[in-house]
Each structure stands twice: as C-alpha cells, then as structure tokens.
Amino acid sequence: MPREVEYEPVSVKELLAExxxxxxLLIDLSYSAVLLRSDAVAEEVLELESRMDVLQLRARMSLLMAARSPDDAEALAPVLGIVGAAEKVSDAAGDIAKVVLEDVGLPEAMRAALPESVETLVRAEISPDSLLAGQSLGASNLETETGVRVIAVRRAGDWLTDPDAETVLQGGDVALLRGPELGVTGVYEKLSGEQYEPPEQPTESSADLERAMDSVVLMKDVSELAVDLAYGAVLFDDDGLAEEVLNLEAEVDALQSRFEAWTLRAAAEVDDPVSLRGLVQLAAATEVISDAALEISEGVLRGLDSHLVIREAVLESDEIIARYAVGEGSPLAGRTLGDVAVKTETGMRVIAVRRGDESRAPTGKQTGWVVSPGPETKLDAGDVLIAKGTRTGAARMVELTE
Structure with a gap:
C-alpha cells in the first residue's frame, strides 16, 4: 500500500540531485538483477522505484508552489520535464526487475551478453585476505584510480545500495562492480584474489537470436549515453549536445525495430517461443530510457533556458559532469584517449568530444560532436571534452587538459 505524501517545504535542487x-542507480541495479538472476537485487529496484515516486511527487508540489506567473511557468517547464524523465527511467527499471521477479522467460545467452556492454557489470566476492578489505571506498580511492564503481554491496544477506565514501568493504561481502573491462578485471582480482573469467556465451543460440540480443545490449549502451549527454546539454545549455540526444533516441528506435524483426524470426527457431518474453520486455524498457533522455534535453531543444536549479542539481549529484578544453601544452593534445588511458588514470569517462575545428568533424556530424568516443579517438588542442565521474577525477582531468 503506497504511503501518504503531503507537501513539505524542501529544496528542489536537492530533490533533483537525489x-x-x-x-x-536504478538502471545499474535493474540490469544487475537480470545478470545475477537475483530476486534480492530486483526487490531493491522496486524499493527504489517506490522511493522515486515519493521524490517526484514532492518535486512537483514544490514546483507548483513556485510558479506564480507565466514567466515562472516557462522557466520551470524544463525542470518538470526532468522530474518526469527521472520517473520514466524509474518505471523502466522496475519493468526490467520484474523480468527476474516474475520469472519471465529470458534466453540464458542474454545474461552472458550483458557484461559485453560498454561498461562491464561484475559480481565479486571479497576475500578476507584482500588488501582492500577493511578499507573504506573513500580511503581506497577506487573509482578515481581505476574507473570502477562499486554500485552495491551485499553483507549478511542484505543489500547496501549506492555505497558512499564512508562504506567499508569487508571480507565475505559481495560487491557489484561497474566500469571499463580493463579496470573491472584488475579490481575483481584485488577483491577476490582470483582471476576474472568472463561468462561464456552459450552455443545453442540461433543467428537471429544473437542479433536480437546484441541489439538489446547496444540499446542499453546508447540509452545510457543519451541520458548522460542530456544532463550535459542542460548543464551547459548546449544545443549541439541536445541534438545528439535526439539522434541517439532515433537510433534506439531503429534498433528496437530491428530487434523486433529478429526476435520474430528467432521465435520460429526456438523450442519455446514464450521463453523470449523477457527479452521483449527488456528491449521495451530500455527504449523508454532513451525516451526519458530526450525529455531531459527537450527544453534546450525548444529554446528554453536551463533553470539554475537544474545546473546546481547536476553539479551536486554523486557523479558529476564536467567540460574541458584541451590546451596547447596538454598531455592529451595529439594523442588518443587510449594512449593516455584517461578512464583508468582519472576515473572520468569521456562521453563526448567537440572538435575545435569544424572541418575536422566526422562525416555526417554537422555539429562537430563525437559521441561515445573510444580509445582510438585522437584529440587535438582546442577540442572540448564532456566527461563524467568523481570530483577527485574531475580535478585530475584539469591537469590532463590544461
């Protein structure tokens, strides 16, 4: 039974940041629940979804109280859009969790495919002999040093979601890790004392089913990137980033269309077509996340100025988004992101690059933005980077770019 919610005078900035x-966190945990087949993690997702319902109601109440004129309504409309988008992401994460809780059919190969996304999800049991056992996450500086984030910890049967700098890792804990494959591999070995072995892909999948699953993984990556870019667009009031979000949302729509075609073809080849229901539900929920990203950036696309409260909320959230210009004497100038190992050196993930010279923009990128740049992406003086990560990592990025 949902509990009653009454108006309370609260900070909209704090509500938006939370x-x-x-x-x-809901996105990470919902996919983790699928990957681990964990009812406990899935139940945590539904708990957080319920919490999100309360947060969005309080945010709407506060915004309604603040609107006293047409000018106020115009200024606050983008804020309402972000509130609605966060709720949409929450609902989508709940639908993903229900794939586990309701035991909806899902091909085993899908669980093996999830760790192959841009950022790997891994479960690691912490050895009592680990050098990190007994250390707080803040003291170990794990995320900044490796680019790997501990998104949840299970201890004595209970899950601690969204651990912070004060959280102390203990022997026997189970940690959920997210980050680049290289970083995750190293952290896994430090925590568990064992070599990381990626899950093997089952061999019984048909070609059409493999294409369908690959589409879901790509939809997940593109949708998460779209959300990050959308927050960057409102933070920096950047039309170019907002346009890229629009393009990514269209790409997810196209991927879903292809996914549906391949899934229908695969249904004729599997013994039990009903076992594909979970895959369909996963794809539909993932597409909703890309829709939410577009909703976040819609105010920028329509020429509405980003409200100051949005920018402050993004800057105060757990993972910050920052913008950097590559200077003439920067260690990055003339080198690739892989050469400098930006993610593992700083903990910051570069999510977009704007070429300093429009003539160097990739074919078809009229705005000069390169989204989701890879290790092979070369940087030059004058390029602008949008990166996401910890505050300590953001400070390290300044040393690399200036």
Missing amino acids: MKDTAE
Whole structure:
C-alpha cells in the first residue's frame, strides 16, 4: 500500500540531485538483477522505484508552489520535464526487475551478453585476505584510480545500495562492480584474489537470436549515453549536445525495430517461443530510457533556458559532469584517449568530444560532436571534452587538459 505524501517545504535542487542519482542507480541495479538472476537485487529496484515516486511527487508540489506567473511557468517547464524523465527511467527499471521477479522467460545467452556492454557489470566476492578489505571506498580511492564503481554491496544477506565514501568493504561481502573491462578485471582480482573469467556465451543460440540480443545490449549502451549527454546539454545549455540526444533516441528506435524483426524470426527457431518474453520486455524498457533522455534535453531543444536549479542539481549529484578544453601544452593534445588511458588514470569517462575545428568533424556530424568516443579517438588542442565521474577525477582531468 503506497504511503501518504503531503507537501513539505524542501529544496528542489536537492530533490533533483537525489532523483538523478537514484535513476542512474536504478538502471545499474535493474540490469544487475537480470545478470545475477537475483530476486534480492530486483526487490531493491522496486524499493527504489517506490522511493522515486515519493521524490517526484514532492518535486512537483514544490514546483507548483513556485510558479506564480507565466514567466515562472516557462522557466520551470524544463525542470518538470526532468522530474518526469527521472520517473520514466524509474518505471523502466522496475519493468526490467520484474523480468527476474516474475520469472519471465529470458534466453540464458542474454545474461552472458550483458557484461559485453560498454561498461562491464561484475559480481565479486571479497576475500578476507584482500588488501582492500577493511578499507573504506573513500580511503581506497577506487573509482578515481581505476574507473570502477562499486554500485552495491551485499553483507549478511542484505543489500547496501549506492555505497558512499564512508562504506567499508569487508571480507565475505559481495560487491557489484561497474566500469571499463580493463579496470573491472584488475579490481575483481584485488577483491577476490582470483582471476576474472568472463561468462561464456552459450552455443545453442540461433543467428537471429544473437542479433536480437546484441541489439538489446547496444540499446542499453546508447540509452545510457543519451541520458548522460542530456544532463550535459542542460548543464551547459548546449544545443549541439541536445541534438545528439535526439539522434541517439532515433537510433534506439531503429534498433528496437530491428530487434523486433529478429526476435520474430528467432521465435520460429526456438523450442519455446514464450521463453523470449523477457527479452521483449527488456528491449521495451530500455527504449523508454532513451525516451526519458530526450525529455531531459527537450527544453534546450525548444529554446528554453536551463533553470539554475537544474545546473546546481547536476553539479551536486554523486557523479558529476564536467567540460574541458584541451590546451596547447596538454598531455592529451595529439594523442588518443587510449594512449593516455584517461578512464583508468582519472576515473572520468569521456562521453563526448567537440572538435575545435569544424572541418575536422566526422562525416555526417554537422555539429562537430563525437559521441561515445573510444580509445582510438585522437584529440587535438582546442577540442572540448564532456566527461563524467568523481570530483577527485574531475580535478585530475584539469591537469590532463590544461
């Protein structure tokens, strides 16, 4: 039974920051629940979804109280859009969790495919002999040093979601890790004392089913990128980033259309077509996340100025988004992101690059933005980077770019 919610005078900035952090955590935990087949993690997702319902109601109440004129309504409309988008992400994460809780059919190969996304999800049991056992996450500086984030910890049967700098890792804990494959591999070995072995892909999948699953993984990556870019667009009031979000949302729509075609073809080849229901539900929920990203950036696309409270909320969230210009004497100038190992050196993930010279923009990128740059992406003086990560990592990025 949902509990009653009454109006309370609260900070909209704090509500928005908590909603942003909760939405991002929900995405991570919902896919982790699928990967681990964990009812406990899935139940945590539904608990957080319920919490999000309360947060969005309080945010709407506060915004309604603040609107006293047409000018106020115009200024606050983008804020309402972000509130609605966070709720949409929350609902999508709940639908993903229900794939586990309701035991909806899902091909075993899908669980093996999830760790192959841009950022790997891994479960690691902490050895009592680990050098990190007994250390707080803040003291170990794990995320900044490796780019790997501990998104949840299970201890004595209970899950601690969204652990912070004060959280102390203990022998026997089970940690959920998210980050680049290289970083995750190293952290897994430090925590468990064992070599990381990625899950093997089952061999019984048909070609059409493999294409369908690959589409879901790509939809997941593109949708998460779209959310990050959308927050960057409102933070920096950047039309170019907002346009890229629009393009990514269209790409997810196209991927879903292809996914549906391949799934229908695969249904004729599997013994039990009903076992594909979970895959369909996973794809539909993932597409909703890309829709939410577009809703976040819609105010920028329609020429509405980003409200100051949005920018402050994004800057105060757990993972910050920052913008950097590559200077003439920067260690990055003339080198690739892989050469400098930006993610593992700083903990910051570069999510977009704007070429300093429009003539260097990739074919078809009229705005000069390169989204989701890879290790092979070369940087030059004058390029602008949008990166996401910890505050300590953001400070390290300044040393690399200036």
